[in-house]
Amino acid sequence: MIETPRLILRPWRPEDLPVFAEQNADPETMRFYPAPLTREQSDAYAARHIRHMAEHGFAKWAVEAPGVAPFIGATGLAWVSFEADFAPAVEIGWRFNRRYWGSGYATEAAAAAIADGFNRIGLREIVALTALPNTPSIRVMERLGMTRAQEFDHPNVPAETGLKRHVLYRLARPDAS
Numbered sequence: 001m002i003e004t005p006r007l008i009l010r011p012w013r014p015e016d017l018p019v020f021a022e023q024n025a026d027p028e029t030m031r032f033y034p035a036p037l038t039r040e041q042s043d044a045y046a047a048r049h050i051r052h053m054a055e056h057g058f059a060k061w062a063v064e065a066p067g068v069a070p071f072i073g074a075t076g077l078a079w080v081s082f083e084a085d086f087a088p089a090v091e092i093g094w095r096f097n098r099r100y101w102g103s104g105y106a107t108e109a110a111a112a113a114i115a116d117g118f119n120r121i122g123l124r125e126i127v128a129l130t131a132l133p134n135t136p137s138i139r140v141m142e143r144l145g146m147t148r149a150q151e152f153d154h155p156n157v158p159a160e161t162g163l164k165r166h167v168l169y170r171l172a173r174p175d176a177s
């Protein structure tokens, strides 16, 4: 578990799943992904991260905002799961419920997950990636101090979505040489 001034990054609970599925079914929230997720796909995403945590000691956490809501979204680290010229690499990602956008929660939670990646896990570098038009996500990367490195075509995103072109940001551990 990781605590920040306003948030707790914690393991997933069964009661998070329907709330996460509602968020993943929302077309506005999912507008920079190929499609919204079904309940089964949303549950599979959470299950993948529960497995990733057991296998690697890091993954996307469920994020709680005490006094606000028991589940507001997910953020954390994962191995890049597709072939790319920058892989193997560990990426930071985030997905928050639309009700809680515009409060700095994604940046606050991701900064804590990154610090955990550098300090506890010992990573030397963390990347982030998103579809080129996803400016809210790119703004989070920039607020985290990440540097724009390259563009690439995401191999798993169909061209007809218009979202194939992605941008990669990098962040080195402050003391890494």
Ligand SMILES: CC(C)(COP(=O)(O)OP(=O)(O)OC[C@H]1O[C@@H](n2cnc3c(N)ncnc32)[C@H](O)[C@@H]1OP(=O)(O)O)[C@@H](O)C(=O)NCCC(=O)NCCS
Residues within 6 Å of the ligand: 029, 030, 032, 093, 094, 095, 096, 097, 100, 101, 102, 103, 104, 105, 106, 107, 108, 129, 130, 131, 134, 136, 137, 139, 140
């Ligand atoms: C990407 C995403 C997490 C960004 O959410 P966000 O709310 O814009 O980002 P943050 O939580 O960091 O909040 C920052 C905003 O809160 C504002 N804010 C308000 N109160 C604040 C506070 N106390 N502290 C910090 N920021 C605060 C900031 O000014 C900023 O607004 P701005 O971008 O208009 O300047 C969100 O759009 C999302 O979940 N999208 C869907 C999933 C997705 O696309 N994920 C990325 C795929 S790679």
